[in-house]
Amino acid sequence: MTTLIAPTGGLDTVPKLLARNAIKYRDKPAYREKEFGIWQSWSWAEVEDEVKALALGLLALGLNAGDHVAIIGRNRPALYWSMVAAQMVGAVPVPLYQDAVAEEMAYVLDHCGARFVIAEDQEQVDKVLEIQEKLTGLEQIIYYDTRGMRKYDHTALHAYKDVQAEGRAAHERLEPELAQRLQGQDYDTICVMLYTSGTTGRPKGVVLSNRNIIEASRTSSGFDNLNVGDSVLAYLPMAWVGDFIFSVGQCYWTGFCVACPESPETMQSDLKEIGPSYFFAPPRFFESLLTTVMIRMEDASKGKQRMFKYFMALAKDVGGKLLDGKPVSTMDRLKYRLGEFLVYGPLKNQLGMTRVRIGYTAGEAIGPEIFDFYRSLGINLKQLYGQTEASVYVTVQPDGEVRADTVGVPAPGVEIRIGDNGEVYYRSASTFVEYYKNPKSTAETKDADGWVATGDAGYFEEGTGHLKIIDRAKDVGKMADGSLFAPKYVENKLKFYPNILEVVLFGANSDKCVAFINIDLAAVGNWAERNNVGYASYQELAGHQKVLDMVQSHVEEVNAGLANDPTLYGCQVHRFLILHKELDPDDGEMTRTRKVRRRIIDEKYHDLIEALNSGAHEISTKTEVMYEDGRKGSISATLEIRDAQVFAREAKAA
Amino acid sequence: MSLDSLDITESYTTPDGRTIGGVVMEMKNITLRFGGVVAIKDISFDIREGEIRAIIGPNGAGKSSMLNVINGFYHPQEGEIWFHGKKRAPMKPYQVAHQGIARTFQNIALFNGMTTLDNIMTGRMTHVKSNMLMQAIWKGPAEREENEHREVVEKIIDFLEIQAIRKTPVGRLPYGLQKRVELGRALAAEPKLLLLDEPMAGMNVEEKEDMSRFILDVNDEFGTTIALIEHDMGVVMDISDRVVVMDYGRKIGDGTPDEIRNNQEVIDAYLGVAHD
Numbered sequence: 001m002t003t004l005i006a007p008t009g010g011l012d013t014v015p016k017l018l019a020r021n022a023i024k025y026r027d028k029p030a031y032r033e034k035e036f037g038i039w040q041s042w043s044w045a046e047v048e049d050e051v052k053a054l055a056l057g058l059l060a061l062g063l064n065a066g067d068h069v070a071i072i073g074r075n076r077p078a079l080y081w082s083m084v085a086a087q088m089v090g091a092v093p094v095p096l097y098q099d100a101v102a103e104e105m106a107y108v109l110d111h112c113g114a115r116f117v118i119a120e121d122q123e124q125v126d127k128v129l130e131i132q133e134k135l136t137g138l139e140q141i142i143y144y145d146t147r148g149m150r151k152y153d154h155t156a157l158h159a160y161k162d163v164q165a166e167g168r169a170a171h172e173r174l175e176p177e178l179a180q181r182l183q184g185q186d187y188d189t190i191c192v193m194l195y196t197s198g199t200t201g202r203p204k205g206v207v208l209s210n211r212n213i214i215e216a217s218r219t220s221s222g223f224d225n226l227n228v229g230d231s232v233l234a235y236l237p238m239a240w241v242g243d244f245i246f247s248v249g250q251c252y253w254t255g256f257c258v259a260c261p262e263s264p265e266t267m268q269s270d271l272k273e274i275g276p277s278y279f280f281a282p283p284r285f286f287e288s289l290l291t292t293v294m295i296r297m298e299d300a301s302k303g304k305q306r307m308f309k310y311f312m313a314l315a316k317d318v319g320g321k322l323l324d325g326k327p328v329s330t331m332d333r334l335k336y337r338l339g340e341f342l343v344y345g346p347l348k349n350q351l352g353m354t355r356v357r358i359g360y361t362a363g364e365a366i367g368p369e370i371f372d373f374y375r376s377l378g379i380n381l382k383q384l385y386g387q388t389e390a391s392v393y394v395t396v397q398p399d400g401e402v403r404a405d406t407v408g409v410p411a412p413g414v415e416i417r418i419g420d421n422g423e424v425y426y427r428s429a430s431t432f433v434e435y436y437k438n439p440k441s442t443a444e445t446k447d448a449d450g451w452v453a454t455g456d457a458g459y460f461e462e463g464t465g466h467l468k469i470i471d472r473a474k475d476v477g478k479m480a481d482g483s484l485f486a487p488k489y490v491e492n493k494l495k496f497y498p499n500i501l502e503v504v505l506f507g508a509n510s511d512k513c514v515a516f517i518n519i520d521l522a523a524v525g526n527w528a529e530r531n532n533v534g535y536a537s538y539q540e541l542a543g544h545q546k547v548l549d550m551v552q553s554h555v556e557e558v559n560a561g562l563a564n565d566p567t568l569y570g571c572q573v574h575r576f577l578i579l580h581k582e583l584d585p586d587d588g589e590m591t592r593t594r595k596v597r598r599r600i601i602d603e604k605y606h607d608l609i610e611a612l613n614s615g616a617h618e619i620s621t622k623t624e625v626m627y628e629d630g631r632k633g634s635i636s637a638t639l640e641i642r643d644a645q646v647f648a649r650e651a652k653a654a
Numbered sequence: 655m656s657l658d659s660l661d662i663t664e665s666y667t668t669p670d671g672r673t674i675g676g677v678v679m680e681m682k683n684i685t686l687r688f689g690g691v692v693a694i695k696d697i698s699f700d701i702r703e704g705e706i707r708a709i710i711g712p713n714g715a716g717k718s719s720m721l722n723v724i725n726g727f728y729h730p731q732e733g734e735i736w737f738h739g740k741k742r743a744p745m746k747p748y749q750v751a752h753q754g755i756a757r758t759f760q761n762i763a764l765f766n767g768m769t770t771l772d773n774i775m776t777g778r779m780t781h782v783k784s785n786m787l788m789q790a791i792w793k794g795p796a797e798r799e800e801n802e803h804r805e806v807v808e809k810i811i812d813f814l815e816i817q818a819i820r821k822t823p824v825g826r827l828p829y830g831l832q833k834r835v836e837l838g839r840a841l842a843a844e845p846k847l848l849l850l851d852e853p854m855a856g857m858n859v860e861e862k863e864d865m866s867r868f869i870l871d872v873n874d875e876f877g878t879t880i881a882l883i884e885h886d887m888g889v890v891m892d893i894s895d896r897v898v899v900m901d902y903g904r905k906i907g908d909g910t911p912d913e914i915r916n917n918q919e920v921i922d923a924y925l926g927v928a929h930d
Contacts, residue, residue, distance in 0.1 A: 151670070151671045265818035
């Protein structure tokens with residue numbers, strides 16, 4: 001199916017790939033970043049020069065082989081170069097989530113024992129300085145953006161450019177040392193350490209070797225035929241394994257160009273300007289983008305709305321078929337062409353997806369309507385299933401076999417087996433080395449034969465060989481009457497309604513299911529505007545009678561659907577409430593990748609769960625919240641609890 | 655600007671490490687009357703190079719009038735204004751602007767239909783050298799000049815972190831951001847003295863914190879001298895080096911935030927005083 005080029009002897013580390021690219025793709029752009037309103041670009045030769053200067057500078061500062069270097073900041077070329085510079089010196093880069101509060105950072109910095117920190121700007125440096133006392137191992141801090149840094153004590157603080165300048169000045173003295181360090185590296189040298197977001201307990205440091213990263217990059221690039229002409233926009237957290245694979249692994253393997261946005265807020269317009277050909281986004285991104293499009297269309301003129309509706313209906317019929325290469329009548333082809341000119345083309349341009357050749361989404365289930373919307377426009381959006389421990393790829397959807405309800409077939413080079421309890425296990429050359437300083441967890445996750453437990457329950461669909469994931473293996477439980485309880489399945493069904501942002505379902509070992517719901521402020525807010533519903537805050541809108549009615553109708557629709565399901569009929573939502581605040585990573589209720597932390601919610605909202613399970617119709621509560629600057633406050637609210645209609649299990653036809 | 659013109663008093667270093675130079679502007683016995691109403695009565699104070707100088711006072715104390723006097727919008731009937739060691743003749747606001755004094759307004763005064771970028775570009779007006787004909791032809795010197803101005807403006811956009819609204823018409827922006835754009839326009843003039851008329855009025859706590867940080871950064875990064883009027887005492891006491899307090903057109907206090915905090919007359923003016 002794919003041409004797998006075996007790694008030639010010389011290309012077994014990321015720095016070696018850099019050396020190859022600097023010769024092979026000398027003047028081709030490697031990184032771009034928008035600064036001062038203009039896209040700046042660096043060719044591979046320039047990147048090599050920048051990375052080498054920094055590596056020499058790090059040597060001059062005394063960075064040892066085997067040290068950990070924490071990298072903190074948003075996606076910027078300089079920080080990507082920092083990772084490779086650290087690798088050159090033989091150190092292990094550890095990218096951190098830049099929006100983590102100081103306390104979370106302290107844990108990771110302490111756990112990996114980072115001697116050096118490379119931070120983006122004053123904000124990040126301040127955070128590190130705040131926790132410096134607790135960190136015995138920390139010695140040097142390097143910062144990239146010099147703004148506001150002038151008055152700081154610079155005894156152990158250095159500007160990125162100064163470190164590079166020192167490296168360049170001392171290149172004759174230090175080059176032999178650097179060459180020697182590079183000599184000692186091979187496929188088994190550690191490439192990067194990435195902390196998992198920690199849905200359960202403390203984050204764990206996943207150690208990935210050059211073998212893991214390069215094998216994953218090589219096979220996946222072959223699978224999707226990625227090449228030097230492709231481009232990506234790097235906007236997802238650098239600490240996330242996907243970003244490392246896309247913006248470093250595959251970028252170095254194929255030599256394609258990575259573009260970094262000007263600021264997090266400009267991502268959407270930068271996406272439009274860059275027009276990447278290879279694009280990854282979590283389902284949430286596609287969801288909110290679709291919501292924005294629909295809201296904007298509702299404000300458009302009547303004529304435009306009619307045109308949009310007509311061609312979107314056509315696209316729904318034939319767009320996906322065209323993409324999959326299935327037969328479509330000539331008339332429909334012609335109409336689709338016209339639609340491309342009038343609607344799809346301009347829309348894709350607005351979304352920044354005109355050139356997307358391969359798009360991926362993963363991490364959560366995506367609503368079938370959302371998925372089909374993008375595919376019907378002719379955007380080749382696919383799903384994959386992956387983990388940090390697998391260097392991303394476990395399963396992936398090949399072109400022509402793309403569906404909303406599966407995660408695809410095993411990725412090239414990956415073996416998969418399903419355990420007795422339904423848990424999915426995999427094995428490949430890209431599976432992680434170990435959890436750093438945590439042999440117990442390593443042993444629990446990865447057995448002696450190299451099989452890694454995903455923690456997800458799933459099954460292979462008969463006939464197609466596609467993997468389907470139901471839920472986290474440990475979250476799949478039983479109701480009191482013995483029927484299956486798969487919370488995520490129901491939550492996802494509810495979350496596919498644009499008005500509903502987040503759902504948490506409770507019901508394990510209970511006789512009925514109850515739910516917390518977060519409304520989507522953008523969608524419901526727009527509805528409120530059009531229906532003359534006044535509101536001042538999320539809380540007020542969430543408590544509005546009409547909003548409750550609307551959510552109730554969604555819940556009941558889902559219940560009606562579940563009644564038909566032979567295994568999950570018991571998961572119908574009997575009672576629900578709309579939470580008075582949005583679930584937020586700053587309050588520990590979600591991970592940084594926005595996955596709900598069930599255990600914490602269980603504890604924090606204990607009173608609400610109890611009220612849902614009792615017969616109460618109203619509950620007063622007070623919740624502690626953390627503001628972005630780290631201060632704490634609290635919100636109190638009185639919440640209404642609604643009973644939703646549940647449906648009797650449909651009798652099976654005799 | 656000759657060095658000896660600054661050498662009026664000695665410079666000093668603040669606790670946070672900034673150097674405050676000599677006096678750049680001195681107001682001597684300013685009195686401003688509108689008909690029979692005396693808005694400012696015999697006020698004298700100075701502004702030193704590199705400092706953040708606040709003017710505070712209850713409503714109607716004459717603060718904005720004072721800023722308008724500095725700005726050349728009002729001409730005081732009595733008193734003298736000394737700028738860089740020279741007595742200033744009565745001037746029009748645009749002449750004052752050419753001297754390197756820029757300002758923002760209490761009620762935002764931006765061009766609503768224009769983008770953020772264009773609004774800030776207008777702040778470069780005082781630096782434009784090419785004439786209207788050259789700009790109409792545009793190619794050549796005018797083009798080069800525009801590029802230079804654009805570069806300055808882009809640095810300001812980066813500084814104020816408003817990249818995302820570069821091309822957005824300012825009329826569509828929330829209030830807090832409009833205030834930031836206005837600050838950007840004032841900065842585009844690369845002023846020596848920046849006058850801010852209630853920069854935090856109508857803002858929430860978070861916006862105020864942002865704005866305070868930008869004001870401090872402007873002062874720190876560009877060494878710009880800043881005179882500001884503000885109602886929020888917390889902000890004033892936090893960010894300014896010296897404070898002038900006005901009440902009914904008179905000056906009732908002048909000194910560091912600590913001195914002002916303990917000044918009985920100021921406390922009386924703000925909290926009221928029992929008459930026995």
